[in-house]
Amino acid sequence: MRSPGRILIAGVVLLAVALPIIDPKGFLLTVATLIALNLIGATSLHLVIRTGHVSLAHAAFMGVGGYTATLTLMKLGWPFPLNILAGALTPALLALLIGPVLLRLQGKYFVLVTFLLGEILRLVFVQWASVTGGANGIFGVPPAAPIFASPAGFYWLVLGAALLCVAVVARVLNGETGRVIDSVREGERLAQCAGVPVLQVKVAAFVLATALVGVQGGLTAHYLQYIDPGAFTSVQSLGFVVMNVIGGMRSLLGPIIGVVFMVTMPEFLRGYVEMQQVMFGIILIVVMAAFPGGLVELASHLRAVAGRYADTAKSGGARSERAVGP
C-alpha cells in the first residue's frame, strides 16, 4: 500500500506542476488555481478539526490575513514576500490571543462562538471603511511580482504555497504530534491524564491553521486584484467545513478530495447556478445522513464490498483485508 500511494502522490503533483504547459491559460488552469488556493484553507482547517473543534471563523481569519497583506503592500509599500508573511502572522497573533479563551469550550459551543466571531470580524471589515474600504473593498491590488503576473506564473506560486501547506499539515499529523492531536480529540481527559498539554496543543493547531489560511487570503487578493468583505463571510467558512465533511474528516485525504469536488463541480455546472446550489444541498444532506465519514469512508466501504465479492468469487481469499483503507 505504501509505495503505490507514494507513486500516486508523485504522479498527481507532477501532473499539477505540468498543467500550465498542457493548458497555458485556459479553463483548466483557472480551476486548478482555485483548487490550489482552497487547498490551503481546507487542509489548514482540517488541522483544527482534528483537534475536535470545527471553526466557522476560518474565512474571517483569511480576511484578516488578506487585508493585512493588501494594506502592508499598498499603504506601507512592503515588498511581496514580506506582506504575505505579515498576512500570516496577524491572524496567527489574533488566534494566539483569543484561542486560549475560546478553545476551553466544548466542540459545539466552539462552533457557535466562532460563527459569531466570524460575523464580528466581517462587520469590522465593512465598518472600518477608512482602512478596509468598507463594503466596496480595495481595488487595484498589484500582482505579487512581475514573474507572477501571468496566469501560469501565479498558478505555480499558488501551487507551491498549497503543496507546502499540505506538506506541513501532513508532517504535523503523521508524526507524534498527530497522535497527540488525535488523542486530544478522542479523549480529552484521558490525554490530559497522560500528560498531554491539551490546551496548548489545541491553541498551537489553531494558530498554525490561521497563519496558513492568512496566506490564502493574501494570495487571493493578488489573484483577484481586489479584496472585499464578501469573500470572508460565514458562507465561505462553511465552504471550508463542507470541503472537509464531504471528503471525510478523519484523514488528510478528505479535505483534498473535498476541495477538488467542491471547486470543480460548480465550474462544470456554470449555466445552472441555482440548480447547482440545490443539488449541492441535496448532496450534503445525503452524504451527512448516510456517510458522515465523507467520500473517503464511502470509498473504503465500496472497496470492502468489492473485496467481499472477490472473496466469494475466489472462495475465501485471505488477502482481501489489506485492500481496506490506507
Next chain:
Amino acid sequence: MFTLASVGQVLINGASLSAIYVLVALGFTLLFGIMRVVNFAHGAFAMLGGYALYYLWGSFGVPYVIAVPLAAAFVAIVALIAERLVFRWYYQRMFESMIGLLGLNLALVYSAVMIWDVYERSIPPAFGGLIEVCGLMLPTDRLVVICIAVVVLALFWFFMTRTRHGLAMRATAQDLEIAETQGIDTVTTYRIAFVIAIFMTALAGALYAQIYSLSPFMGDRPLLVAFIVVILGGMGSIPGAALGGVILGFTESFLSTFYGASISSFASFGVVIALLVVRPWGLLGTPESARA
C-alpha cells in the same frame, strides 16, 4: 434624545421585535431541545412563511386574521415532507445535523430563487395608521404583531404544560428511551414537536417579511437571531428562548434607535460571545454535566 415619543417608539419596536424573535427562537430551541438537531435551515422555513403569507393575503385576499395562521400552518404541514425525507436522518445527531441541514437550507433557498427570482417583494400592510394610547402614538401594525405573538405563545404554553401531548413531549426531551418504555409514541411526539416548531418559525417569518421585505435570502437574519437568542437563553431551554428574545429585541431596538444598527450588532454579538465563554449553557440553561 430621550423624549417621551422616542422612548415610546423604542418600547413598541422592542416589543414587536421581541415577539418575532421569541417565536423564531422557540422553534429553534424546540428542535434542539427535543430532537437534538441544530436547524441551520431555520431561516429557510421563515422565508417560506413569508411567501405563504404573500400569496394568501397579498394575492388571494384571505382575511388577515385567518391568512397569518393559515400561512404558517400550510408551511408546517408541507414541511412534514422535509421531516420524513431529511430531519428523521438527523435526530439525536447534533454535529451531522449542522452540516446536513445547512444543505437543506441551500436547497430550499435556491429552489425559492428558481421559483420566485431574487428580487425583493413587499407584503401589503394589513393595518395602517396610529393609535393613541396615553398620549403616545403607536403604530397599529406593530401592535397587531405583538398581539398575534402573545396569543400563539399563550397557546404554546398551554399545550406544553396542560395537555398530555405536551407532557409526552417534555418527557421525550428529558430521556428518549425512558419515555419509550413508558409507552410514549416518540415518533408521533417528534412529528408534533416538528410541526409546532416550524409553525412558529413560519409565523415569525411571515410577520418579519411584512415589516421588512420578502426575498429568498431574507432567512439569514432570522437564523442569526435564533442563534443568538438561543445561546443567550440556553440551548434547548424554552423559558431561556423567551427571555433571550425579549432581551435581544429591546436591546436592539434601543441601541439601533440611539446609536445605529452596527453598534447594536457589535454589542449583541460581543455580549453573546462573552456569555458563551463564561457560561456556555446560557442564562437559563443547565450545564451539560448536570443534564447527562
